[in-house]
Amino acid sequence: MPLDTLLSLELTEKQFDEISAMVKSLCGINLHDGKKELVKARLTKRLRKLSIGSFAEYMDFVRNDAGGAELTNMLDALSTNLTSFFRENEHFEYLANHILPRIVNRSEQTGRRLRVWSAGCSSGEEPYSIAVTINEKVPSLRSWDAKILATDISTRVLARAAEGVYNDSRVKTVPPQARAKYFDCIETRPERLYRVAGSIRSLVHFARLNLMNRWPMQGPFDVIFCRNVMIYFDKDTQGKLINRFYDLLAPGGTLFIGHSESLAGVNHKFNYTQPTIYQRP
Ligand SMILES: C[S@@+](CC[C@H](N)C(=O)[O-])C[C@H]1O[C@@H](n2cnc3c(N)ncnc32)[C@H](O)[C@@H]1O
Structure with missing residues (x-):
């Protein structure tokens, strides 16, 4: 996929709302409006890996993936994993x-x-x-x-x-x-x-x-x-x-x-x- 296609990927409000609702109901994580750019940046990497050219196509892929593997990948991409040894000692x-x-x-x-x-x-x-x-x-x-x-x-x-x-x-x-x-x-x-x-x-x-x-x-x-x-x-x-x-x-x-x-x-x-x-x- 050409780089300029990836750079111009658009995540509409409706798609963001759908992703947020899915993530909220599946794992409780609240992706409020301020997180739109973060969601876009993190999921763009998934789209790139899968050679998928739009968020609409990606959402179809997630919905139709009966085994739920892509859902797991999506949640993986969106969760924040910051941690350290003896954190909050x-x-x-x-x-x-x-x-x-x-x-x-x-x-x-x-x-x-x-x-x-x-x-x-x-x-x-x-x-x-x-x-x-x-x-x-x-x-x-x-x-x-x-x-x-x-x-x-x-x-x-x-x-x-x-x-x-x-x-x-x-x-x-x-x-x-x-x-x-x-x-x-x-x-x-x-x-x-x-x-x-x-x-x-x-x-x-x-x-x-x-x-x-x-x-x-x-x-x-x-x-x-x-x-x-x-x-x-x-x-x-x-x-x-x-x-x-x-x-x-x-x-x-x-x-x-x-x-x-x-x-x-x-x-x-x-x-x-x-x-x-x-x-x-
Ligand atoms: C910021 S890390 C915190 C790690 C560690 N507890 C600490 O305080 O250093 C949050 C972790 O919660 C996980 N997480 C988020 N939602 C979850 C859910 N619904 N079920 C299980 N784990 C979840 C994330 O994948 C992530 O690894």
Whole structure:
């Protein structure tokens, strides 16, 4: 397809509205008017890859793709996956200093079981940070039934997450001691690449899950991280999601949300612990 055709691709208001409605109903993400240029830029790459010459043709392709593969690609292209190791580090400190000691203490009575869910895990930095924290704080971890479920809607980021390979700039936010202990340097040229150690990877199970759909897991979870995901959802969708998290947490379980998110205006039964940290009574 000639470059000038691609440059002149037009995304009409009607097509943008249709894409927004589709994305909203499928995955809860709110693409308000200000996002039109972003949607156009990101989907133009898909059109280019598929050699499709107009958004009208692309929308037909998505609608008629019975297996839903292109829908997945479209959602992949439109979701924002920004993340980092130990992002919003107070959450990992809270996990290390408050939650894990409590769970370890009560394990004499309740058994050595630990379940954490990283909902909207992106490329894996969040669940691996959780796994490192658990490894550091739970004595005799091998004798525990400990699992971290890490889910995302995007198959693209999940593939990267499962690989567990990160470059120098990604691992910069891992504390040096933990980096030395849990990251193996597997390549030095053309750039330094690190692989998350097997002891950490084996704690994490990755799966594709659209938070808007039915959840196959039973729980209960001791901790749920759903950070910087709901920011794209409207209040009504957020409210429903928060209450579903509540139902899946064990009594005393903790929910972490992102630092720019809040449960203000959401009807819920959680106890407020501190900003962005909530506990099921
Ligand atoms: C900005 S990233 C946040 C990653 C990580 N939780 C953090 O805070 O660093 C948001 C992630 O949510 C995922 N996401 C968005 N809508 C989703 C949905 N309906 N179901 C599951 N994951 C979704 C995106 O694919 C993306 O990887």
